[in-house]
Amino acid sequence: MSSLETIQRMMSEQFDLKPETLAPDAQLETLGLDSLSVIEFMFNIEDEFKIKLPEQRIEIKTIQDISDVVDRMIAEQQGGA
Amino acid sequence: MGCKVVVTGLGIVSPVGSGQGEFFENLMAGRSGIRRVDMPHSEKLSIHIAGTVPDFDPTAHFTKMQLTSMERFSQMALVAARQAVQDAEMQLEEAERTRAGVMMGTGMGGAGTLEEGYLEVLAKGEPRVRPLSVVLGMNNAAASHISMEFGLRGPNITYSTACSSSAIAIGEAARQIRHGYADVMLAGGSEALLTVGVMKAWEALRTLALEDPAGPGASCKPFSRQRNGLVLGEGACVLVLENAERAAARGARIYAELAGYACASDASHISKPDAAGQARAIRAALADACMQPADIGYINAHGTATLVGDVQETRAIKEVFGSRAPNIPVSSTKSMHGHLMGATGAVEFMTSILAMHHKAVPPTINLNEPDPECDLDYVPNVGRHDVPLGAVMSNSFAFGGSNAVLIARRYTS
Numbered sequence: 001m002s003s004l005e006t007i008q009r010m011m012s013e014q015f016d017l018k019p020e021t022l023a024p025d026a027q028l029e030t031l032g033l034d035s036l037s038v039i040e041f042m043f044n045i046e047d048e049f050k051i052k053l054p055e056q057r058i059e060i061k062t063i064q065d066i067s068d069v070v071d072r073m074i075a076e077q078q079g080g081a
Numbered sequence: 082m083g084c085k086v087v088v089t090g091l092g093i094v095s096p097v098g099s100g101q102g103e104f105f106e107n108l109m110a111g112r113s114g115i116r117r118v119d120m121p122h123s124e125k126l127s128i129h130i131a132g133t134v135p136d137f138d139p140t141a142h143f144t145k146m147q148l149t150s151m152e153r154f155s156q157m158a159l160v161a162a163r164q165a166v167q168d169a170e171m172q173l174e175e176a177e178r179t180r181a182g183v184m185m186g187t188g189m190g191g192a193g194t195l196e197e198g199y200l201e202v203l204a205k206g207e208p209r210v211r212p213l214s215v216v217l218g219m220n221n222a223a224a225s226h227i228s229m230e231f232g233l234r235g236p237n238i239t240y241s242t243a244c245s246s247s248a249i250a251i252g253e254a255a256r257q258i259r260h261g262y263a264d265v266m267l268a269g270g271s272e273a274l275l276t277v278g279v280m281k282a283w284e285a286l287r288t289l290a291l292e293d294p295a296g297p298g299a300s301c302k303p304f305s306r307q308r309n310g311l312v313l314g315e316g317a318c319v320l321v322l323e324n325a326e327r328a329a330a331r332g333a334r335i336y337a338e339l340a341g342y343a344c345a346s347d348a349s350h351i352s353k354p355d356a357a358g359q360a361r362a363i364r365a366a367l368a369d370a371c372m373q374p375a376d377i378g379y380i381n382a383h384g385t386a387t388l389v390g391d392v393q394e395t396r397a398i399k400e401v402f403g404s405r406a407p408n409i410p411v412s413s414t415k416s417m418h419g420h421l422m423g424a425t426g427a428v429e430f431m432t433s434i435l436a437m438h439h440k441a442v443p444p445t446i447n448l449n450e451p452d453p454e455c456d457l458d459y460v461p462n463v464g465r466h467d468v469p470l471g472a473v474m475s476n477s478f479a480f481g482g483s484n485a486v487l488i489a490r491r492y493t494s
Binding site: 014015016032033036037039040042043 | 150
């Protein structure tokens with residue numbers, strides 16, 4: 001199962017954003033998330049999915065980008081569970 | 082001499098109320114904002130009282146997005162700043178913004194953020210802290226949020242001189258205007274240090290007041306024979322300072338002229354207050370205002386209710402004001418709002434201005450039996466109305482020996 005839906009729900013809750021604005025290809029910047037908000041969001045992502053994101057900066061521009069990273073980390077770190 | 086500086090807007094979030102109206106009304110009524118604290122781990126405290134702002138609801142003022150990067154001391158500062166700007170009915174034209182700035186004081190800045198980080202890593206054994214810990218917790222966060230919200234592109238400076246931080250922020254901001262570097266300054270202070278770690282540190286110093294059997298509100302007793310220490314407090318206070326000509330030209334309501342400011346260091350002891358240094362600061366502020374001691378009608382004392390501090394301040398006032406000292410009302414409103422550390426100078430200077438504005442002198446509460454060594458008129462327990470005041474003074478004497486004094490007088494063009 002893709003992480004996308006969970007990420008959309010988390011984003012809606014954390015930043016008070018309407019779910020219908022959170023399309024997979026929605027640009028984070030357009031949604032009002034600056035680089036700091038994204039870092040803070042990824043911190044909660046680590047907790048939610050029990051993964052460890054790589055230390056180096058990851059290029060993230062859309063919600064789908066986040067989901068892709070999360071799915072990849074889940075596959076790598078939890079053997080695709 | 083430079084330009085005259087006037088105060089045209091007032092904003093406050095404090096243990097005795099938010100907004101200058103509610104704040105001053107509660108002070109005049111002798112209502113205390115000192116309460117029992119209740120937070121995670123507070124069972125570890127020996128002393129459980131503080132000047133708290135329990136009804137401050139960040140979500141009423143900010144979006145979740147904004148709150149991600151703004152901690153309590155910035156939140157309260159920004160709310161106070163919004164009140165002050167609204168009170169001043171001030172609109173800044175685009176070109177004016179480069180000549181408008183902000184100066185804030187804080188003692189411990191983002192103490193809560195720092196402590197949360199320690200808890201995560203050292204107590205819970207988590208491998209990481211919140212990513213925004215640095216920008217949440219840095220001491221200049223509050224001033225920076227104010228500068229961003231109002232587009233103030235002039236100076237943006239934060240002072241941290243313990244208890245005199247915000248008095249110095251206000252004084253230095255006034256100098257920016259007086260010396261022609263700026264036309265408008267937002268100035269004040271903010272403090273949100275009521276964390277278990279910070280309170281434990283103050284406990285260890287043995288300077289905190291014990292909870293009075295009659296209740297938290299009866300615990301802070303400046304100038305009383307029964308006084309046994311200070312009560313920590315939280316909150317924020319911001320003033321709009323403006324070039325007098327600019328304020329007059331736009332028909333602004335002018336609360337007062339910021340007439341004098343000076344600072345002087347004890348240069349003697351890291352924590353013990355010293356009447357000599359305090360008296361030097363008072364004299365220098367009077368000289369700065371081109372005023373005589375006889376011109377001052379009310380003094381808002383630093384009056385922390387520590388054993389040594391209240392005696393030293395009484396001596397300093399007597400040294401400067403001489404035989405007239407007993408005739409000047411001197412009150413410590415810390416008896417009600419507590420010691421707001423980096424915000425306290427601003428809160429008390431604002432109190433002095435409101436006293437002049439309303440012709441009303443707030444009391445020192447919990448003063449039933451004065452210390453024989455504290456023999457001035459401390460306005461015990463009951464505020465006074467119909468007291469015409471031409472000029473008022475606020476003392477801020479900090480740990481580290483950094484003393485600051487601010488003087489306001491009734492504005493005449």
